[in-house]
Amino acid sequence: MAHPNLFTPYERGALKTGHRVAMAPLTRNRAVGTVPGPLNAEYYAQRAEAAILVSEGTHPAAIGQGYLDTAGLHNDEQQAGWTLVADAVHAAGDAKLFVQLMHCGRVAHPYYTGETPVAPSAIKADGGTFTPDGQAEFVLPRELATEELPALVEDYVQAARRAVAAGCDGVELHAANGYLLHQFVASGTNHRTDGYGTDVAGRIRFPVEVATAVAAAIGPEKVGIRISPGHPFNDIEEEQVHETYDALIRALAPLDLAYLHVLDSSGYAGYPVLEQARELWPGTLMGNEGFSEEFTVEEADQMIADGKLDLVAYGRRFIANPDLPTRLRTGAELNEPDSDTFYAGGPKGYTDYPTLEQAA
Numbered sequence: 001m002a003h004p005n006l007f008t009p010y011e012r013g014a015l016k017t018g019h020r021v022a023m024a025p026l027t028r029n030r031a032v033g034t035v036p037g038p039l040n041a042e043y044y045a046q047r048a049e050a051a052i053l054v055s056e057g058t059h060p061a062a063i064g065q066g067y068l069d070t071a072g073l074h075n076d077e078q079q080a081g082w083t084l085v086a087d088a089v090h091a092a093g094d095a096k097l098f099v100q101l102m103h104c105g106r107v108a109h110p111y112y113t114g115e116t117p118v119a120p121s122a123i124k125a126d127g128g129t130f131t132p133d134g135q136a137e138f139v140l141p142r143e144l145a146t147e148e149l150p151a152l153v154e155d156y157v158q159a160a161r162r163a164v165a166a167g168c169d170g171v172e173l174h175a176a177n178g179y180l181l182h183q184f185v186a187s188g189t190n191h192r193t194d195g196y197g198t199d200v201a202g203r204i205r206f207p208v209e210v211a212t213a214v215a216a217a218i219g220p221e222k223v224g225i226r227i228s229p230g231h232p233f234n235d236i237e238e239e240q241v242h243e244t245y246d247a248l249i250r251a252l253a254p255l256d257l258a259y260l261h262v263l264d265s266s267g268y269a270g271y272p273v274l275e276q277a278r279e280l281w282p283g284t285l286m287g288n289e290g291f292s293e294e295f296t297v298e299e300a301d302q303m304i305a306d307g308k309l310d311l312v313a314y315g316r317r318f319i320a321n322p323d324l325p326t327r328l329r330t331g332a333e334l335n336e337p338d339s340d341t342f343y344a345g346g347p348k349g350y351t352d353y354p355t356l357e358q359a360a
């Protein structure tokens, strides 16, 4: 048999896709009042050619919100918004819609939540978040009490149940980029001494508990997880990256989740995450390269042919090209993303990038 490439159908367990081009999770700050609406439904439906369409980071609890007009999934109104999105996506194409559950932890902000953020330890992140009133410094978070952790697991479980009830195909647990689950894993942000910190086994415990509980609640085939080992985003510092992520991947492997989504952060801590994941993770592996501008279709094809990856997730190129799989398959020119409108409100730079057909 010929080697598979980016456009070969993929099947493993319950996951079946017509090709290997996925859309990476992208915060776009257009879910006004944290509730997805018709504009968001239109944006996602335009991108329904994706094999897996991972949504914008979405907070599973009000206290997990860190940015303006990011979507939530912890109340009925938000769930109805996601129903609108799921219906539009499924009417438009074959994409499997996975809602990314992003609890911001210490980089959530009282400007949006009205509360002191929670985190594994009371350690403030350097930096800040954008607000309509200007840049707001991150604040000192409050350390989560051990007794609070089961309710936090339950927040993820309830959000996942709501995603399924809304007609989404699953959820992606965001354990990357310095958000709450990454804050537990990373030695710099987790100084706990209660069995949820201290050593590698302790630091990976909470994310594994969340993944286990969510998988039990909605089915492992509806749960993906994203990691970015050693990535310093959001002021993350990690020691023992190799031991930590080998242990995390090993602990998650038996759950038989839909996929492991790896942001190739090997350039930061030297941990060869794609290679390690391939060796330690028996299931579907989705890679997001992190990304060189010149990452070509040929390179992606080669990675798939060599068995290094099963699916490739594209972020910025999917912002600018709603029909990205078609464009990559046909070698068509790509629209350039406009970074000035990545986080701006409204349809400009959101739903107005033309498809090939519209451009013709």
Ligand SMILES: Cc1cc2nc3c(=O)[nH]c(=O)nc-3n(C[C@H](O)[C@H](O)[C@H](O)COP(=O)(O)O)c2cc1C
Pocket: 024, 025, 026, 027, 028, 055, 056, 057, 100, 102, 174, 176, 177, 226, 263, 288, 289, 290, 291, 292, 313, 314, 315, 316, 317, 342, 343
């Ligand atoms: C505008 C923007 C928003 C993003 N939002 C998220 C997010 O909500 N969750 C996440 O895991 N990654 C997020 N990322 C990271 C992307 O998923 C991806 O890893 C990154 O853009 C590199 O891939 P690319 O070169 O294909 O764009 C975001 C990136 C951009 C540019």
